[in-house]
Amino acid sequence: MDELGSLALAGVRRLFAEVLSNCIMNILLAEDNDNDIFLLQSALRGRKDLSLNIVKDGEEAIRYLQGEAEYTDRAAFPLPSLLFLDIKMPRKNGFEVMEWIRSQPRFNPLPIIILTSSQMKEDIEKAYGFHVNSYLSKSSFTLHPEGIREIVAYWQDCSKAPHLETQPSET
């Protein structure tokens, strides 16, 4: 009976954790500029309904998504339901990250929001060619705390996010 009780308790705990994690929006920000990181962090500080994790180059972003090296702990580094992606980054740039994500069946549905200082037509066209979901250019409006909160609110409250599989599916 004790064993049954603790099993039930573990089940309830698991269910509770699952429900809780469904209420929280996990955002991954791939950005190398400390200033911009600070702006996003401070605009979203203290929010219980979302978590923000940061990676500072393209290779780190891929390691995070794959749960490799320093990112094996999924509780601390959950799979995101939204990726804010800078274009100009060291090691691997944003385009290489988009291309990689869209080539992975597991991550293909992940909503990618480009957040970049580039307003060049070629960059915008190229990004949409890789099927990014949205392209935002950094400005005093988008990086204003109110702007950041409004943009996040669209993806949190209006648009539904797909659920990514934690484990790579066997094919």
Added chain:
Amino acid sequence: MVYAPILVAEDDENDLLLLQCAFKRAGVKLPLAFARNGEDVVEFFTSRNAHLNESVPIPRLLLLDLKMPKMGGFDTLLWIRKHPPLNRLVVVVMTSSSQYSDIRKAYDMHANSFVMKPSGIDEMAALLKSIHNYWFVWNESPDHFGRRPELL
């Protein structure tokens, strides 16, 4: 032919009426174009005599219902993504079903966004206002003004 920045693909009469009223209530005054099913959407983009020619740009946003007769939302999305420059067209999928598999499938097929269709006019107006604000104010649209899809 007036340029319509928003194309709405919806077959249900009631939902159509709700959308039209909600757009008004939301204060979105952009001209709208309507399609009644997927075949209508294809017709919209390919018709030689009507909706698209060199001088009339293609819409910046497609609001796409999933459940439509003749050609449903997924088939329409598949067709759109196969026909440049429509592969870059911003598509917001709108549906009353919240099936998890539909959400994933829509993103897998590169819908830009997936929203649930509210049944009340106030909720619908609020949603349309957010959609308009996000995709017309914040988002940088791809540039495909006046280009016809490269048909096979």
